[in-house]
Amino acid sequence: MLTFGHNMLKSFRMNVFSVSQIRDWDAFTIAHEPIHSIDLMERASSAFVRWFCARFDDRCPVIVFCGMGNNGGDGLAISRMLLQKCYNVRTCVVKHSPKGSADFSRNLERLESLTAIEWIETAADIPTLLSPPIVIDALLGSGLSRPAEGLMAEVIQRINDAQTPVISVDIAAGLFADMPNAPSDSIIKPTHTVAFQCPKLAFFQPQCAEFVGEWDIVSIGLSEKYELQTPTSYFYTDAAIIEPFTKARKKYSHKGSFGHALLIGGSYGKIGSIVLSAKACLRSGAGLLTVQAPQCGYDIIQTSIPEAMVLPDWHWRINTAVPNIEPYSAIGIGPGMGQDPQTLLMLRELLTLLTSPIVLDADALNLLSKHPDMLTILPKNSILTPHPKELQRLLGQSWKDDYEKLTLLRDFSQKYQLIVCLKGAHTAVALPDGSIHFNSTGNPGMATGGSGDVLTGIITGLLAQGMHPTDAAVFGVFQHGKAGDRAAQKCTQPALIASDIINEMRW
Numbered sequence: 001m002l003t004f005g006h007n008m009l010k011s012f013r014m015n016v017f018s019v020s021q022i023r024d025w026d027a028f029t030i031a032h033e034p035i036h037s038i039d040l041m042e043r044a045s046s047a048f049v050r051w052f053c054a055r056f057d058d059r060c061p062v063i064v065f066c067g068m069g070n071n072g073g074d075g076l077a078i079s080r081m082l083l084q085k086c087y088n089v090r091t092c093v094v095k096h097s098p099k100g101s102a103d104f105s106r107n108l109e110r111l112e113s114l115t116a117i118e119w120i121e122t123a124a125d126i127p128t129l130l131s132p133p134i135v136i137d138a139l140l141g142s143g144l145s146r147p148a149e150g151l152m153a154e155v156i157q158r159i160n161d162a163q164t165p166v167i168s169v170d171i172a173a174g175l176f177a178d179m180p181n182a183p184s185d186s187i188i189k190p191t192h193t194v195a196f197q198c199p200k201l202a203f204f205q206p207q208c209a210e211f212v213g214e215w216d217i218v219s220i221g222l223s224e225k226y227e228l229q230t231p232t233s234y235f236y237t238d239a240a241i242i243e244p245f246t247k248a249r250k251k252y253s254h255k256g257s258f259g260h261a262l263l264i265g266g267s268y269g270k271i272g273s274i275v276l277s278a279k280a281c282l283r284s285g286a287g288l289l290t291v292q293a294p295q296c297g298y299d300i301i302q303t304s305i306p307e308a309m310v311l312p313d314w315h316w317r318i319n320t321a322v323p324n325i326e327p328y329s330a331i332g333i334g335p336g337m338g339q340d341p342q343t344l345l346m347l348r349e350l351l352t353l354l355t356s357p358i359v360l361d362a363d364a365l366n367l368l369s370k371h372p373d374m375l376t377i378l379p380k381n382s383i384l385t386p387h388p389k390e391l392q393r394l395l396g397q398s399w400k401d402d403y404e405k406l407t408l409l410r411d412f413s414q415k416y417q418l419i420v421c422l423k424g425a426h427t428a429v430a431l432p433d434g435s436i437h438f439n440s441t442g443n444p445g446m447a448t449g450g451s452g453d454v455l456t457g458i459i460t461g462l463l464a465q466g467m468h469p470t471d472a473a474v475f476g477v478f479q480h481g482k483a484g485d486r487a488a489q490k491c492t493q494p495a496l497i498a499s500d501i502i503n504e505m506r507w
């Protein structure tokens, strides 16, 4: 058996902070850089304007809707900067409070010397958005403390009704950054959100998708020291993760240097699943691969992946035999395996033999769900790759919203000391230390049969090469999505099939 490498993940991830941490981060930067808060607002607004001007030219009429807090202050500064760049800008301020924040008021003075401000004090003051301008939403930001109501809700409704691009500054007005909204809440539905410095937890929740739109992060130079010293349990995996894992192979290395993976799965009618896993496993760089499958899969596997060895089960249709695990540096089990009672016996016995982490997917997860006592014998740091339905079955319960789902996911991972990759847009990888890592790659074209089998193969292959299980899970998920993105670029999302993901794998 290979020994697993060190966990390299720590230095390559972006923190996802809570609202109160973001507020502290601003205050820390203001105190320690040091910088005046009004200058930090200027920096944030110019970062937004750079993003905006790179996408929309000055022929597009722009209407900036501002609230009276610091998000509104950003909006006023953005209006001024766009006017100075000769954009055709209207600025509307919703009077939702008798007095604006200090930096709102400073920016109001600065803008009033350049242009007239339109105040919205009643519904009659809301401008008609007939010839569609681009709307910039600076109504409410991360300081949201209650759902938008009254005049504010009416403005939000009117903006949502207009068929026009809407760009939200930092976060859509009315959307809570790190807790659930009620279904009836009034929230802007932006085409884009341009967030300052780090993504908000809401960006990763399927239920918030229409209130986030496409999103980008712009840096506003908040303190690195604060980021390093402040604990959080949410992280965002971006392209920086690739660097530590892409080392050139040593000249005198041989196939034995890159581990020997064992994949177990397939059943009559579902041999394709294990074929896909096997191809992906080899492409992930594993030196050797053995596939254990029922006899009906023998010819298929030998023909479609001559690079793999096959360990045929004595059974024609299903997996029943407990393999000798000694030669293998990592094992992945489940794709297309079926849930026959004899397969269950094999799984149960296999688990008792293991001394190092294993990868479990598909039917292996379904068997675990039906026999949860087996969860307690899984080696620590084993990797589970459920989709939401499979997670629901594993937990034995559903969730009332996506935030509760994350809590349940974390509790499960910590309770059993397992790594759980919850598949979907922004796949969430929960680690036994309580952290959750959201992925940045992938696209809806990957919602196609077999794409999960590919992920199982990739992670098993990385584990076989001696990668630490947390790295194998987070990096494997990233590379799976990245390959899917390349595939979608080549053949479009609807035409993408799982084999395309394998063919686009690059290391």
Ligand SMILES: NC(=O)C1=CN([C@@H]2O[C@H](COP(=O)(O)OP(=O)(O)OC[C@H]3O[C@@H](n4cnc5c(N)ncnc54)[C@H](O)[C@@H]3O)[C@@H](O)[C@H]2O)[C@@H](O)CC1
Pocket (backbone or CB within 6 Å): 023, 026, 027, 037, 040, 041, 044, 045, 067, 068, 069, 070, 071, 072, 074, 096, 101, 139, 140, 141, 142, 143, 144, 145, 146, 147, 148, 149, 152, 169, 170, 171, 196, 220
């Ligand atoms: N120095 C800083 O703190 C920086 C803050 N920035 C901006 O500041 C924003 C946060 O600003 P604030 O904390 O002032 O808050 P907001 O601008 O999000 O909200 C403004 C105020 O509105 C009130 N309010 C809350 N919910 C409301 C509702 N539903 N209806 C009506 N009024 C409501 C609250 O009193 C709140 O303070 C960020 O999203 C970001 O855009 C940026 O300028 C970067 C620097």
Ligand SMILES: [K+]
Pocket (backbone or CB within 6 Å): 071, 137, 138, 139, 140, 141, 168, 169, 170, 171, 172, 173
């Ligand atoms: K906003």
